[in-house]
Amino acid sequence: MLEARDLAVGHGRRKVLSGLNLHLRAGELLCLLGPNGGGKTTLLRTLLGLIPPLGGTVLLEGQPLTRLSRRAVAQRLAYVPQAAQGGFAYPARAVVAMGRAAHLGLFAAPGAADHAAAEAALDRLSIAHLADRPVTELSGGERQLVLVARALAQGGRAIILDEPTASLDFGNQALVLREVRALARRDGLAVLMTTHQPDHALLLADAVMLVAQGGAQGPAPPEALITPETLRAAYGVEAAIGTLGARRVVAPLI
Amino acid sequence: MRGTLAWGLALAALAGAVLLALAFGRFPIPPSQLVPILLGQEEGPAAIVFWNIRAPRVAAAILVGAALAGAGAAFQGMFRNPLASPDLLGVSAGASLGAVLGIFLGLPVAAIQGLAFAGGVAAVAGVAGLAALVRGRGDPALLLILAGIALGALMGAAISLLKILADPYNQLPAITFWLLGSLNAVTRGDVLAAAIPAALGLAILFLLRWRLNLLTLGEDEARALGANTALLRGAAVAGATLATAAVTALAGAVGWIGLVVPHMARLLGGPDLRRLIPLSMLLGAAFLLAVDTAARNLGRTELPLGVLTALLGTPLFLWLLARGRHA
Numbered sequence: 260m261l262e263a264r265d266l267a268v269g270h271g272r273r274k275v276l277s278g279l280n281l282h283l284r285a286g287e288l289l290c291l292l293g294p295n296g297g298g299k300t301t302l303l304r305t306l307l308g309l310i311p312p313l314g315g316t317v318l319l320e321g322q323p324l325t326r327l328s329r330r331a332v333a334q335r336l337a338y339v340p341q342a343a344q345g346g347f348a349y350p351a352r353a354v355v356a357m358g359r360a361a362h363l364g365l366f367a368a369p370g371a372a373d374h375a376a377a378e379a380a381l382d383r384l385s386i387a388h389l390a391d392r393p394v395t396e397l398s399g400g401e402r403q404l405v406l407v408a409r410a411l412a413q414g415g416r417a418i419i420l421d422e423p424t425a426s427l428d429f430g431n432q433a434l435v436l437r438e439v440r441a442l443a444r445r446d447g448l449a450v451l452m453t454t455h456q457p458d459h460a461l462l463l464a465d466a467v468m469l470v471a472q473g474g475a476q477g478p479a480p481p482e483a484l485i486t487p488e489t490l491r492a493a494y495g496v497e498a499a500i501g502t503l504g505a506r507r508v509v510a511p512l513i
Numbered sequence: 514m515r516g517t518l519a520w521g522l523a524l525a526a527l528a529g530a531v532l533l534a535l536a537f538g539r540f541p542i543p544p545s546q547l548v549p550i551l552l553g554q555e556e557g558p559a560a561i562v563f564w565n566i567r568a569p570r571v572a573a574a575i576l577v578g579a580a581l582a583g584a585g586a587a588f589q590g591m592f593r594n595p596l597a598s599p600d601l602l603g604v605s606a607g608a609s610l611g612a613v614l615g616i617f618l619g620l621p622v623a624a625i626q627g628l629a630f631a632g633g634v635a636a637v638a639g640v641a642g643l644a645a646l647v648r649g650r651g652d653p654a655l656l657l658i659l660a661g662i663a664l665g666a667l668m669g670a671a672i673s674l675l676k677i678l679a680d681p682y683n684q685l686p687a688i689t690f691w692l693l694g695s696l697n698a699v700t701r702g703d704v705l706a707a708a709i710p711a712a713l714g715l716a717i718l719f720l721l722r723w724r725l726n727l728l729t730l731g732e733d734e735a736r737a738l739g740a741n742t743a744l745l746r747g748a749a750v751a752g753a754t755l756a757t758a759a760v761t762a763l764a765g766a767v768g769w770i771g772l773v774v775p776h777m778a779r780l781l782g783g784p785d786l787r788r789l790i791p792l793s794m795l796l797g798a799a800f801l802l803a804v805d806t807a808a809r810n811l812g813r814t815e816l817p818l819g820v821l822t823a824l825l826g827t828p829l830f831l832w833l834l835a836r837g838r839h840a
Contacts, residue, residue, distance in 0.1 A: 309733050333739025340734055347590075347729050347784035360727055361739025365748075368723035368787055413738070 260285055260320060260417045260449035261306065261336065267314030268298065268305040274313050275301045279475050281468060283451055285416060288443040289478055290460035291453040292485075293470035294494055299453045302470060303421055306451070308332050319417070333361035337410035339420040342402035348393035351405045355380055355390075358412035373412075380411035383446075384438055400431025407438060411446075418442060420452040424459065436463060457485050457498075457509045469493055482507060519782035523792055526799040527575075534571045534806040535563070542567065565701070573699045573707070574805040575798040577760040578770055580711045582797020583790055584753035585771030586778060587718050590786045591728040591749055592654055599757040599771040602661035602750065606668040607636020608761035609692060610675075616687050617675045625691075626703065626762040630710065633758025637750065640664050652732055654746065694765035694819035696805055703763055711759040715794065717752030722790040725749055729786070767801070767819050769826030774800055776833045 260283055267277035275298035283289050293299050304310045306317055308324045317324040319335055327335075337358070358380070359373040369377070381387045384404050394402055403423055410418050423439060424432040440463045443450045454460060460467045466478035467485060471493040477484050490498045490509070497512040536544050540562045549555040550563050584599035592601065600606065611632020615625030643660040644653065672692075679685045718725075724745060727735040735742050761767075777800075778793040801818075804825060808816045 304733065307733075307737055309736055329736055329741055330739040333737060338734070338737035340737075346593075349726075349784055353726075353785050357726060357730070357738060360724065363724070365724060365745070366720040 261451065262318040262321075263306065263315065264318070265315035266302075266305065266312055266317060268301045268310075269313050270301065270310070272313075274473075276470060276473060276475060277314060279315070281478050283417065283449045285449050286443055286447045287465045288440065288450045288452070288463055290464035290467045290481070291451065291470060292455075292457060292460055292467060292493070293453075297471045297493075298473075299470055300421065303338075303419055303451075303453065307336065307338050307419060330361050333413060333415070335415040336417045336419065337413040337415050339403075339406045339410045339418060339423060341422055341425055342399055342406055346395065348395040350391050351381070351386070351394055351397065351408075352377060352390040354394055354405055355408045355412050358409035358414075361413060376414065377408075377412045380408040383411060384408050398431060399427045400434050403427065403431070403435050404438060407435075407442070411442075416447075417449040418451070420450070422453050422455065424454060424456065432459075439463065457490060461485060461507045461509065485509065516782060516788060519778075519788070519792055520795075522781060523778075523795040523799065527795055527802070530799045530802040530806070531571060531575075534574065534802050535567055537806055537810050538562075538567060539809070540566075569701045569704050570696050570699050570805070570809075571802060573696050573704045573763055574802040576704065576708055576711055577696070577764045577767060578774070578797035578799070578801025579794040580715060580756035580760040580797075581767065581771040582774035582778070582800070583715050583718055583794040584757045585797075586775035586786065586790050586793035587721075587725060587749050587753050588771075589775050590784075590789070591725055591746060592658060593729055593731065594658075595776065596772070598768075599753060600665075600766075600768075602640045602657060602754070603636040603665040603668060604633040604754050604757045605761055605766045605768075606665045606672070607639075608633035608758050609766050610636070610668045610672050612691050612762070612765070613672050613675050613688050616684055616691065617679050619684075622698075622703075623706075626706070629762035630707075630758045633761055634754055636664060636668060637661075637754040637758075641747070641750065653743070654728075654732065657746075657750075690817070691765045692819075693817035694767035694822075695808075695815070695817055696764050697815055699763065707759045707763040709759075711756045714752045714754065714756030714759065717748060718756070718790055719794075721745065721749055721752070723787045725786045725790070729784075764818065767822055769822040769830075770797055770801055773826045773830045773833070776830065780833065780836065 262282045263279050266279040267274050269275040291299055305312050355377040356369045356373060359369050359376060381390055384407060386404050389397060389401055394405055423435050427435060436459060439452060442448045461481050464481050467481045468475050468477040469484055469489055487498050487500060490496060499510050499512055501508055535547060536542055542559050542563060546555060546559055550560045581599055588597040588599060588601055589595055608629040611628035612625050615628040640660045644656040676685060676688055679688055727738055727740045728745060732742055774797040775793045778789055778796050782788045782792045804821050805818060808818050808821050
């Protein structure tokens, strides 16, 4: 679905990361880990085609991203940004309907079919009851789910999420993570998300990439890549990894 | 529900403003005479005043209010800034410079209006060109605003220079009067000449109104949703500039309408530009028409329109801000 070959990313002429390879297939969930300033966001923006790669290629459904129009990219690949505070007080329904933009002309507005797609997306995430509420009045987790619904309404088969659990409380993190996992498992989408929590990667991911110090490790199975050694190298923190039932958990040692 | 109420209120406000504006003036036309005049059954002095003075002026006020408020609503959305107004990118400064230059050179009224329109369009074209020249990694919307501020300051300096050089007895009062804004001497021909570019600009904004919502999300999000942001922003700036330059050439630099009216419309109909842009046009037309009617009737001499819009706009704006904090 989404493939990167020998990719180098950065701004202007300054390379932030190079030598990246990944292949994300339908139904797979890939987690991107790494310290702040390590190039996660630059990589995401390159994979979305928002900035050009400094080397290598990105393929979306087998076609080079640089040869696709913005509209063609958006019809295949959706982006879920962090749910920021503020902004205009659009009703949730209107925000989700904006996901249909890639299917509409310059002078067009959403029609019956687009509204039906928006309703279906709201239903799928069990937030149809929020449809008429202004997004500025929703909790952080609810706002994040509205943005996920917008990505679903966009109708592509691949989704990129930028730290969907950042600045959410414990309960909202679990709520959002459950839905993100369902996007891959239930809906069969190719899902790539960044996170600050190695635990989230262990909980959800089929594969993990660790991005730090100008290079990337992985993709690899989470248990193989998330070790005390790699976490120390990436974050400069000692951590213990234990088991809890069938699960692995990470505990920082401070 | 909310939509129906908003449209009803805006249409009622406009209808009421039109009735008052047609009836009141130096030469009062009683409402009972309006229908015969409109049907062409009346040919007395009332009909002459109506067709040659009152009706063009009412049409001009509607045009100016709709254009400034519609452009303001589009700019506030696409630049994600509730303090944005139609002159953000220098269209008013450019039009003012054009008009002041025309007055300074002693040109006829039509040429002054033409220079004002050309000055407004050229200023925004210059701002867009400047922003494209320095395009780097920065947010393109922010670059436009910064280029607008820079070029606006330059044009402000040029206007000041022309004022210093102008003949203080004839030209300077005319310049000052023009900069305050007025519909005092508007003729039927002026209105028709301004109506064509203004209607074209407003039609562009009206057609783009849903898609402009995407720009309120910021550059990356809009593009990830499939928008060609450069094309969309360019088209909206062109539409807003055509409309604003045309009505500024007609009425002078009338401030505050483009800033305050979109806030009123947002309170009434919500932030969705699909509704906000046409609702702002209706409310702007009603508001400016009411203010112009007051300008004609309140004082012994006519009050400058720009002064009245500022006098009314400032407290209204503060009240809207205070309300917005609670809502």
